[in-house]
Amino acid sequence: xxxxxxxRAIRSRKRRKILQILCENERMSVHEIADELDLTESSASKHxxxxxxxxxxxxxxxxxxxxxxxRIDEIKEMFEIYNLVAEKMA
Numbered sequence: 799x800x801x802x803x804x805x806r807a808i809r810s811r812k813r814r815k816i817l818q819i820l821c822e823n824e825r826m827s828v829h830e831i832a833d834e835l836d837l838t839e840s841s842a843s844k845h846x847x848x849x850x851x852x853x854x855x856x857x858x859x860x861x862x863x864x865x866x867x868x869r870i871d872e873i874k875e876m877f878e879i880y881n882l883v884a885e886k887m888a
Contacts, residue, residue, distance in 0.1 A: 807852050807876065812837065813845050817868070820855065825867040 808814050812835060819834055820826060826834075832842035846866055849855045853872050857864045 807849060807854055808880070810845065812841075813849060816842075816845055816849065817854065817873070820866060820868045821873075825858070825865045827863040827865050829863065831866065 807817075815835055816831060819831065828839050828842050828846065831837075831846070832839045835842065837845075846855060846857075850857065850866075854869055854876065855866050856869050857866045859865075
């Protein structure tokens with residue numbers, strides 16, 4: 799994952815929080831994520847779409863909901879890059 803994608807993914811505190819709650823839960827609906835973060839479903843969907851476009855989350859459709867979950871390999875790679883950057887900055 800290129801560094802600019804990582805930066806874009808974690809730039810927003812809300813997106814970092816979405817990644818965190820998906821780490822703590824196997825999968826969640828847009829409605830559940832929105833409720834957890836006190837967001838509108840529209841706002842949550844926009845953040846989730848960006849995370850999806852970056853390859854960090856996947857979803858499964860179970861009408862009428864979409865259930866999101868982490869793409870574990872991509873998250874591990876993201877954290878490896880993050881740790882390398884943090885080490886260089888220390």
